[in-house]
Amino acid sequence: MGAPNCLVTNDWICGEYLRTRGEELTDALLQHVGITVASVLIALAVAVPLALLVRARPRFAGPVLGLTTLLYTVPSLAMFSLLLPFFGLSAALVVTGLVLYALTILVRNTLAGLAAVPAETREAARGMGYGSLRLLWQVELPLALPVLMAGIRMATVSTIALTTVGSVVGRGGLGNLIEDALPTFFKAQMLAASVLCVLLAVTADLLLLGLQRLLTPWARIRTAPGGE
Amino acid sequence: MGVVTDAWAWLTTGAHWTGEDGIGQRLAEHVYVSGAALLIASALALPLGLWLGHLGRGGALAVNVSNVGRAIPVFAVLALFMVSPLRNAGYVPTVVALVLFAMPPLLTNAYVGVREVDRAAVRAARGMGMTGGQIFRRVELPLARPVVMTGIRSAAVQVVATATVAAMVGQGGLGRIITAGFATYDTAQVVAGAVLVALLALLVEGVLVAADRLFAHDRRLTER
Numbered sequence: 001m002g003a004p005n006c007l008v009t010n011d012w013i014c015g016e017y018l019r020t021r022g023e024e025l026t027d028a029l030l031q032h033v034g035i036t037v038a039s040v041l042i043a044l045a046v047a048v049p050l051a052l053l054v055r056a057r058p059r060f061a062g063p064v065l066g067l068t069t070l071l072y073t074v075p076s077l078a079m080f081s082l083l084l085p086f087f088g089l090s091a092a093l094v095v096t097g098l099v100l101y102a103l104t105i106l107v108r109n110t111l112a113g114l115a116a117v118p119a120e121t122r123e124a125a126r127g128m129g130y131g132s133l134r135l136l137w138q139v140e141l142p143l144a145l146p147v148l149m150a151g152i153r154m155a156t157v158s159t160i161a162l163t164t165v166g167s168v169v170g171r172g173g174l175g176n177l178i179e180d181a182l183p184t185f186f187k188a189q190m191l192a193a194s195v196l197c198v199l200l201a202v203t204a205d206l207l208l209l210g211l212q213r214l215l216t217p218w219a220r221i222r223t224a225p226g227g228e
Numbered sequence: 229m230g231v232v233t234d235a236w237a238w239l240t241t242g243a244h245w246t247g248e249d250g251i252g253q254r255l256a257e258h259v260y261v262s263g264a265a266l267l268i269a270s271a272l273a274l275p276l277g278l279w280l281g282h283l284g285r286g287g288a289l290a291v292n293v294s295n296v297g298r299a300i301p302v303f304a305v306l307a308l309f310m311v312s313p314l315r316n317a318g319y320v321p322t323v324v325a326l327v328l329f330a331m332p333p334l335l336t337n338a339y340v341g342v343r344e345v346d347r348a349a350v351r352a353a354r355g356m357g358m359t360g361g362q363i364f365r366r367v368e369l370p371l372a373r374p375v376v377m378t379g380i381r382s383a384a385v386q387v388v389a390t391a392t393v394a395a396m397v398g399q400g401g402l403g404r405i406i407t408a409g410f411a412t413y414d415t416a417q418v419v420a421g422a423v424l425v426a427l428l429a430l431l432v433e434g435v436l437v438a439a440d441r442l443f444a445h446d447r448r449l450t451e452r
Binding site for chain 1: 231295296298299300301302303304305307308310311385386388389390391392393395396397403406407409410415418419421422425426429430
């Protein structure tokens with residue numbers, strides 16, 4: 001123990017912290033990932049049918065888009081606090097709040113993606129005898145995928161950042177570590193948790209980009225060098 | 229419904245509006261940090277985005293900055309500022325965190341707005357002998373205005389909503405009403421605080437829409 005301990009001197013970067021509290025960091029990271037994945041998947045499961053409903057019945061467009069936009073103006077801090085009476089101090093509380101935020105992005109992008117499908121493509125498929133369900137599943141959704149995936153990436157990255165605010169009810173993943181470190185000015189923990197949070201967002205974004213490329217091989221051919 | 233009437237009662241209690249923790253003070257702080265952050269972010273991001281759009285370069289930069297921006301957890305940034313010497317600098321930590329948060333959408337929309345201007349119009353202007361600066365001012369800027377304004381509006385709404393997070397690290401603004409209510413299990417106060425922030429965000433959006441219309445109207449009159 002000859003060397004000065006960086007935990008005692010409260011350095012920003014501290015190997016000792018990473019060594020001794022690795023488990024705590026991993027737990028927080030896993031909670032963060034779990035909350036984000038659950039939120040985005042649920043939001044997607046709600047947003048796509050909502051977008052399809054809006055497209056089929058345009059008179060729902062105003063209320064649905066208006067409501068999701070209004071939800072976006074509710075501050076995250078308040079959203080988590082307001083949902084408290086319904087869910088208690090649970091992960092479901094944070095997930096519900098984050099779903100409501102992700103909805104705005106996902107509904108809009110799903111609609112934009114479907115609107116970008118060329119009308120002649122749609123007509124050609126109909127002329128070939130495609131029913132509306134098969135048209136949606138085999139033609140429209142694949143063609144809408146790039147815009148939809150862009151929305152999923154946006155929603156995922158902002159959900160990862162927003163999850164930290166969930167620490168107000170003790171379910172903020174890495175945000176919990178930040179909140180715990182704040183009163184004692186524990187710099188190493190604060191920096192490690194913040195950096196991990198940003199790294200998580202960047203990793204998720206890259207993974208989703210890779211998934212998008214896998215799912216839309218035709219887009220790659222079109223933009224390949226010399227393909228123009 | 230009880231919560232709504234309780235929140236209304238809380239909001240209409242005169243004593244809650246005055247004093248150091250009163251709504252008046254918190255509203256002033258909120259408007260100050262949001263306004264300052266938005267102005268600084270616009271001053272930095274808009275010229276850069278418009279210029280890159282005019283050059284047609286840096287598209288990857290503009291788009292990637294926007295993605296990275298979304299990845300920045302405002303709470304983490306604020307917390308880091310609060311353990312740095314910046315904590316003694318008044319509202320500076322909140323303003324700087326919000327500037328970082330607001331810049332990406334402003335930059336991206338400014339870039340995309342100029343980039344998506346009909347190239348035929350730009351070529352026509354060049355064919356008429358306009359210089360780069362003239363094309364930028366007379367063709368690209370007016371045609372890009374709607375997209376740029378959309379960016380400003382969404383940045384403004386998000387900044388107003390996000391400024392509440394400042395309360396989590398002890399900085400000012402309407403978020404303090406929410407955290408104070410939260411600490412005392414006063415749901416009415418939490419609802420009241422949320423309503424105040426949402427109303428402020430909608431008001432800001434309304435003012436920006438009105439200002440945009442007024443500006444567009446002025447333009448049409450002077451050009452006639």
